[in-house]
Amino acid sequence: MKIPKPTVKRLGLYYRCLSRYKEEGVNFVSSQDIAERLNIKPSQVRKDLSYFGNFGKRGLGYSVNKLLGEIAFIIGVNKEWNVAIIGAGNLGSALANYPGLLKHKFNVVAIFDNDREKVGKKIGGITVTHISDLKEMVQEKNIEIAVIAVPESAAQYVAEQVEDSGVKGIVNFSPIKLRVNIPVEDVDITLSFETLAYTIIMGDNAFILEDDE
Amino acid sequence: MKIPKPTVKRLGLYYRCLSRYKEEGVNFVSSQDIAERLNIKPSQVRKDLSYFGNFGKRGLGYSVNKLLGEIAFIIGVNKEWNVAIIGAGNLGSALANYPGLLKHKFNVVAIFDNDREKVGKKIGGITVTHISDLKEMVQEKNIEIAVIAVPESAAQYVAEQVEDSGVKGIVNFSPIKLRVNIPVEDVDITLSFETLAYTIIMGDNAFILEDDE
DNA sequence: TAGATTGTTAATCGATTAACAATC
DNA sequence: TAGATTGTTAATCGATTAACAATC
Numbered sequence: 001m002k003i004p005k006p007t008v009k010r011l012g013l014y015y016r017c018l019s020r021y022k023e024e025g026v027n028f029v030s031s032q033d034i035a036e037r038l039n040i041k042p043s044q045v046r047k048d049l050s051y052f053g054n055f056g057k058r059g060l061g062y063s064v065n066k067l068l069g070e071i072a073f074i075i076g077v078n079k080e081w082n083v084a085i086i087g088a089g090n091l092g093s094a095l096a097n098y099p100g101l102l103k104h105k106f107n108v109v110a111i112f113d114n115d116r117e118k119v120g121k122k123i124g125g126i127t128v129t130h131i132s133d134l135k136e137m138v139q140e141k142n143i144e145i146a147v148i149a150v151p152e153s154a155a156q157y158v159a160e161q162v163e164d165s166g167v168k169g170i171v172n173f174s175p176i177k178l179r180v181n182i183p184v185e186d187v188d189i190t191l192s193f194e195t196l197a198y199t200i201i202m203g204d205n206a207f208i209l210e211d212d213e
Numbered sequence: 214m215k216i217p218k219p220t221v222k223r224l225g226l227y228y229r230c231l232s233r234y235k236e237e238g239v240n241f242v243s244s245q246d247i248a249e250r251l252n253i254k255p256s257q258v259r260k261d262l263s264y265f266g267n268f269g270k271r272g273l274g275y276s277v278n279k280l281l282g283e284i285a286f287i288i289g290v291n292k293e294w295n296v297a298i299i300g301a302g303n304l305g306s307a308l309a310n311y312p313g314l315l316k317h318k319f320n321v322v323a324i325f326d327n328d329r330e331k332v333g334k335k336i337g338g339i340t341v342t343h344i345s346d347l348k349e350m351v352q353e354k355n356i357e358i359a360v361i362a363v364p365e366s367a368a369q370y371v372a373e374q375v376e377d378s379g380v381k382g383i384v385n386f387s388p389i390k391l392r393v394n395i396p397v398e399d400v401d402i403t404l405s406f407e408t409l410a411y412t413i414i415m416g417d418n419a420f421i422l423e424d425d426e
Numbered sequence: 427t428a429g430a431t432t433g434t435t436a437a438t439c440g441a442t443t444a445a446c447a448a449t450c
Numbered sequence: 451t452a453g454a455t456t457g458t459t460a461a462t463c464g465a466t467t468a469a470c471a472a473t474c
Contacts, residue, residue, distance in 0.1 A: 009404060094306065437467085
């Protein structure tokens with residue numbers, strides 16, 4: 001069965017939402033409860049979950065603990081991922097210390113840069129390695145995910161190095177479309193600002209233009 | 214006429230793509246050229262542009278300069294935006310120096326934090342201000358966009374302060390759904406990692422599960 | 427003119443939502 | 451049992467794509 005990409009994205013949101021319910025000591029939640037917190041429709045929650053199994057009890061809702069476990073299994077929360085950050089600039093440094101990654105299953109185990117000045121320095125407890133040692137380190141440290149946080153001009157070249165090194169996927173913070181044969185997840189920060197700007201300009205007419213525009 | 218949200222997102226991509234063509238000295242491009250670089254279909258490029266006008270010449274394609282101008286007008290590239298960053302941690306600091314914003318139309322003019330230790334220090338040439346002065350600074354510096362780069366636990370509270378201050382839109386780096394009545398653009402870094410992880414796990418069967426799963 | 431490429435329509439594809447029988 | 455809520459179907463909505471007449 002084909003799982004819609006938006007469903008996969010929402011699985012992560014469900015997981016976080018349920019974690020909060022657990023913290024709050026809630027044992028059972030309905031699709032309505034989840035939907036309200038996430039600003040979506042209850043039928044969407046039920047449909048998303050139904051791709052993977054029957055996790056709820058009619059009349060009762062979902063056991064927070066059970067559903068957490070099921071989703072954890074689906075999105076592979078139990079697995080640990082070793083991550084390399086390429087680019088020891090401001091963004092790369094911030095990501096190396098990013099609590100959202102640290103407290104989850106993503107362990108930053110290496111930082112690379114091509115600047116000999118930066119090599120050997122420590123960022124968030126990790127020594128910066130020269131990019132020429134990428135492949136070696138990937139094998140040695142069993143790195144599966146690479147983060148591209150280098151300037152636009154270097155991004156494609158770096159991506160090819162990464163692909164060649166045996167890394168399995170890329171989180172790409174550069175604004176270009178990478179041409180590689182491994183999965184890439186784009187985080188386009190500038191584009192988010194531009195989209196917001198457009199939305200603000202359009203005001204209440206967001207995404208609506210008059211015929212004569 | 215209603216403009217699909219994905220179309221708005223792509224407008225920013227077209228703009229960048231055309232900027233590169235201009236740098237390369239190219240004067241005319243076809244929808245096919247653009248589509249190839251962006252890994253989308255030519256008919257999508259044409260359809261997206263057709264929401265806003267007839268910018269091309271049949272048989273010839275689009276004038277790079279003219280189309281750049283048209284898109285700049287649509288997405289409001291000519292307007293300058295004053296941006297405040299809330300949260301002077303690693304991520305906030307990185308964003309204050311982020312080249313992708315600096316070289317575009319987004320000027321970071323203020324950084325806020327609630328930590329008295331940080332207030333008064335300089336980040337990327339900007340002095341950190343205490344969050345209690347938010348409203349005052351927003352008026353004074355004409356700030357229209359706020360970036361939320363604070364811990365999850367503070368995000369909703371900060372968002373309400375931001376809304377109250379008169380800011381027009383939020384770029385939200387926290388992992389929660391903000392409940393405010395101004396436009397919000399979410400940048401969910403952790404979710405991008407999770408989605409990538411899922412895609413890697415699924416391998417060639419990405420987003421496909423067998424019936425018996 | 428002949429070749430190329432647009433702008434636009436109609437068909438297809440994919441995702442969301444409402445509705446409701448099943449059932450706890 | 452009566453009330454609540456699931457799981458699933460079918461309807462709707464929205465976005466992408468192919469196809470092609472218009473035309474540079």
